[in-house]
Amino acid sequence: MLELLKFRFPLIYDRLFEHRDDFIRDFPTMSSHEAFYELRTYSEDKEELPFILRTLRSEHYYSQADITLIGGLLNNLFFKFDRSKKARNAIIYPMFFERYFRYRLSGKELSEKTYRAAYDGGLAAIKSFIDECEQKNLLTELGRRILQEKPDDKEAYELKVRSLFYLGPKYIAQKGRYAIDHQAITNLIWNYDHNLDKQFYKKDEAAFRSFVDSLFTGAVFPYQFEHELLYHVKDGVKDITLGRERIVELQTHYFREHVKQAGLTKDAVFMFWWTKYKEFVPLPDNPNLGNYHEHIEKPIVVAMKSFLPEYDPFQFLKYTIKHDIRDKDIYFLQPIMLEIFDDPEELRALVAGHALLPADIKAEYLALFDACKKQNFKGWVEFELNTALKAVRNREED
Secondary structure: OHHHHHHHOHHHHHHHHHOHHHOEEEEOOOOHHHOEEEEOEEEEOOEEEEHHHHHHHHHOOOOHHHHHHHHHHHHHHOOOOHHHHOOOOOOOOHHHHHHHHHHHOOOOOOOHHHHHHHHHOOHHHHHHHHHHHHHOOOHHHHHHHHHOOOOOOHHHHHHHHHHHHHHHHHHHHHHOOOOOOHHHHHHHOOOHHHHHHHHHOOOOHHHHHHHHHHHHHOOOOOOHHHHHHHHHHHHOOOOOOOOHHHHHHHHHHHHHHHHHHHOOOHHHHHHHHOOEEEEEEEEOOEEEEEEEEEEEOHHHHHHHHHHOOOOOOHHHHHHHEEEEOOEEEEEEEOHHHHOOOOOHHHHHHHHHOOOOOOHHHHHHHHHHHHHHHHOOOOOOEEOOOOOOOOOOOOOOOO
16 A cells, blocks of 8 residues: 555655654554554544545645545555554554655664564573664664563563563663653553463462562662662552562662762652652541642651762752742742751751852852741742752753
8 A cells, every 4th residue: 555655646655754743643542662653534524534635635736536545545554443453563553654664764673583583582682682772772662562572471471571671771871761661661560450470470479579579679770760660660559569668678779879889960869759659648627638748758768868968969959949940030949858857957057068069059059048948948939040050941051
């Protein structure tokens, strides 16, 4: 169908690749590897027609007969029934879409033959292939392809999960922490209603727990990938057979080891921040109503307080400052960060006496602290930050 489109209507063929949003849209799904394209449509006489047809009519370039033929080819290309969805390399899948235009591309695609050989070769082979794809900037394509695997036994299941745990830290290092599909990966170890230990471990929950624990104890610096996965597990209340205490223990370990190797980096403070949890506090006169308050897990608070006097606290201090995205000179100090101290004055004394803080940073933070203190640390204060404490809101300010 695509070849027919290419030779009969080459401008439409080019347009489909270069301006695909004119033709198709992402069908919303919970996980990125399951996303697929569907035709953008509009209703005409109770019939759903490709949106591009209305555009072509308005452009007056093609005859009505040609437009009807284009619509027929597009409907066949993006056939939305099960037979297309089950063909995992179909054009409807974003990761395979560009492969259908391979003769106009530079070769930035994942070879299914090479992938299959590596994956079938076991964990060592797929790790080597992941390293290769890291160099070729193909981790996105590879990650989605691994997620498409459908394991039918314990060995295949563990291979899939271990492969993704090896790929994950590399992906974050290359693309950033927000790029990876944490939900898809946490779902793989979510033992909802004992579905995983029943399916792969002959109902041996202890064996499954041992496997999951090994995934996280095997983490290495910088620990971001595993730490954030555990945050999403807690936040989504997903049972991975590891109790809350064990999860917090692992997160605290990651934080401690990261700081020991790299200091209180921005990533370290991010890890600290993302151990927060919500606590429901009922109203005195109605226990069914109340408010949620955020707190940082106590073990990691203890670790942070032990590190603050020893390491440069700049990134921590920057995280304590909340700015109004609409007004560059409106700030307050995050209550959840102040809460880790017995008294806010403890934070002030730390800053005032810290030998690793530059004088201008120290003076400006203390001035902001005092301004917030006048309002009992409640509400916004007008304040002008001029040092590196100032929030960067766009590239021009970076």
